[in-house]
Amino acid sequence: xxxxxxxxxxxxxxxxxxxxxxxxxxxxxxxxxxxxxxxxxxxxxxxxxxxxxxxxxxxxxxxxxxxxxxxxxxxxxxxxxxxxxxxxxxxxxxxxxxxxxxxxxxxxxxxxxx
Amino acid sequence: xxxxxxxxxxxxxxxxxxxxxxxxxxxxxxxxxxxxxxxxxxxxxxxxxxxxxxxxxxxxxxxxxxxxxxxxxxxxxxxxxxxxxxxxxxxxxxxxxxxxxxxxxxxxxxxxx
Numbered sequence: 001x002x003x004x005x006x007x008x009x010x011x012x013x014x015x016x017x018x019x020x021x022x023x024x025x026x027x028x029x030x031x032x033x034x035x036x037x038x039x040x041x042x043x044x045x046x047x048x049x050x051x052x053x054x055x056x057x058x059x060x061x062x063x064x065x066x067x068x069x070x071x072x073x074x075x076x077x078x079x080x081x082x083x084x085x086x087x088x089x090x091x092x093x094x095x096x097x098x099x100x101x102x103x104x105x106x107x108x109x110x111x112x113x114x
Numbered sequence: 115x116x117x118x119x120x121x122x123x124x125x126x127x128x129x130x131x132x133x134x135x136x137x138x139x140x141x142x143x144x145x146x147x148x149x150x151x152x153x154x155x156x157x158x159x160x161x162x163x164x165x166x167x168x169x170x171x172x173x174x175x176x177x178x179x180x181x182x183x184x185x186x187x188x189x190x191x192x193x194x195x196x197x198x199x200x201x202x203x204x205x206x207x208x209x210x211x212x213x214x215x216x217x218x219x220x221x222x223x224x225x226x227x
Contacts, residue, residue, distance in 0.1 A: 041219075043158060045215060048213065056213060089155070103160070
């Protein structure tokens with residue numbers, strides 16, 4: 001069964017450093033998403049991406065964040081200058097759109113900012 | 115009012131019991147609804163979509179009540195392996211999957227011997 005994959009599983013970084021989180025969505029999916037979940041809190045939407053551009057973003061997704069689909073398979077989330085409050089689990093998800101709006105999540109990257 | 119609201123629980127039930135969770139949503143224009151299961155420190159796994167007519171998948175039944183703006187999940191014959199947090203998710207617009215999911219905080223279920 002195809003699945004979303006994410007690397008790394010855990011990233012530790014110092015405050016102010018840049019991080020890039022990587023995702024490989026399900027191969028025939030067209031819509032890609034990033035969500036985050038701070039420990040003990042709910043899953044929060046960050047950004048959606050379709051046809052090589054951002055289709056929607058949340059208030060959390062400020063100028064420190066960017067997304068890219070550098071090739072036909074990867075989807076990345078970059079945080080330019082990490083803050084302590086960026087520590088969270090970051091989930092990538094994908095959907096094939098059309099008649100199915102179901103989103104499938106990757107295993108997540110745990111980001112720890114020290 | 116929160117966009118998506120769930121009773122956090124925990125719901126402690128004996129094995130074999132039937133348990134039901136509700137989730138309310140505030141946006142009456144919401145179009146798509148889902149139940150996800152999340153194990154501790156893992157990703158949300160899609161359990162089922164919720165359709166207007168209701169749908170069933172084995173021991174799991176999901177229903178939508180648009181008039182009262184809630185969705186429900188019923189689990190029959192609970193098993194120890196059903197212990198998890200159940201997340202309600204709402205997609206406010208029905209435009210082909212290009213839209214965000216808004217999640218509730220989740221309801222924790224513990225199934226005991």
